[in-house]
Amino acid sequence: xxxxxxxxxxxxxxxxxxxxxxxxxxxxxxxxxxxxxxxxxxxxxxxxxxxxxxxxxxxxxxxxxxxxxxxxxxxxxxxxxxxxxxxxxxxxxxxxxxxxxxxxxxxxxxx
Amino acid sequence: xxxxxxxxxxxxxxxxxxxxxxxxxxxxxxxxxxxxxxxxxxxxxxxxxxxxxxxxxxxxxxxxxxxxxxxxxxxxxxxxxxxxxxxxxxxxxxxxxxxxxxxxxxxxxxxxxxx
Numbered sequence: 001x002x003x004x005x006x007x008x009x010x011x012x013x014x015x016x017x018x019x020x021x022x023x024x025x026x027x028x029x030x031x032x033x034x035x036x037x038x039x040x041x042x043x044x045x046x047x048x049x050x051x052x053x054x055x056x057x058x059x060x061x062x063x064x065x066x067x068x069x070x071x072x073x074x075x076x077x078x079x080x081x082x083x084x085x086x087x088x089x090x091x092x093x094x095x096x097x098x099x100x101x102x103x104x105x106x107x108x109x110x111x
Numbered sequence: 112x113x114x115x116x117x118x119x120x121x122x123x124x125x126x127x128x129x130x131x132x133x134x135x136x137x138x139x140x141x142x143x144x145x146x147x148x149x150x151x152x153x154x155x156x157x158x159x160x161x162x163x164x165x166x167x168x169x170x171x172x173x174x175x176x177x178x179x180x181x182x183x184x185x186x187x188x189x190x191x192x193x194x195x196x197x198x199x200x201x202x203x204x205x206x207x208x209x210x211x212x213x214x215x216x217x218x219x220x221x222x223x224x225x226x
Contacts, residue, residue: 032213036217038155041202041220041222042219042220043115043117043204043206043217043218043219043220044155044204044206044217045217046214046215046216046217049213087154093211093213098145098157098160099145099157099206099215100157101147101154101155101156101157102154103154104154
């Protein structure tokens with residue numbers, strides 16, 4: 001799988017939008033962009049995924065650039081409970097694929 | 112989303128003993144299960160992948176004779192840490208996926224401490 005690059009840490013004020021960037025410049029045409037997050041001492045939680053188009057669900061929005069070399073996860077109204085490590089992963093969906101986690105971005109939401 | 116449970120949530124064992132961790136998919140059939148290990152302040156490291164009824168495939172550097180993985184049913188996988196040592200102390204997380212589903216669901220993790 002292609003590798004991703006994320007900032008080590010970010011801060012965000014409660015109630016503001018949190019924009020988490022991810023670079024995946026070597027992504028292949030059949031690789032999806034996935035986002036997971038891990039709250040301290042818990043298992044990772046799926047957030048969202050996309051291939052080419054922007055995606056939105058009840059948790060977040062995913063903006064993928066036209067060349068697919070980078071993406072941004074947007075938490076529209078961050079809360080203290082969104083404090084976590086956010087992982088951006090690229091993955092080929094299939095029977096033999098596997099999620100390989102990078103170092104992620106530690107998001108701290110402050111009051 | 113679907114639910115994956117792990118048991119126990121934490122365990123303390125003495126050096127040299129073996130410990131088994133169970134991972135269950137509660138509302139889906141996990142044709143593929145994954146086991147990860149996470150040391151403090153580090154990311155998740157994939158240890159092995161197993162398909163139901165088949166032998167697990169281990170990642171490079173993971174000792175298959177030390178970390179025994181069984182995936183005998185579509186809802187249960189077990190990880191046995193044999194002859195545990197303090198350096199095996201870690202957070203072990205399992206994950207399951209049904210077929211080639213887009214989503215992979217994670218358990219809450221098991222914290223192992225070897226004294």
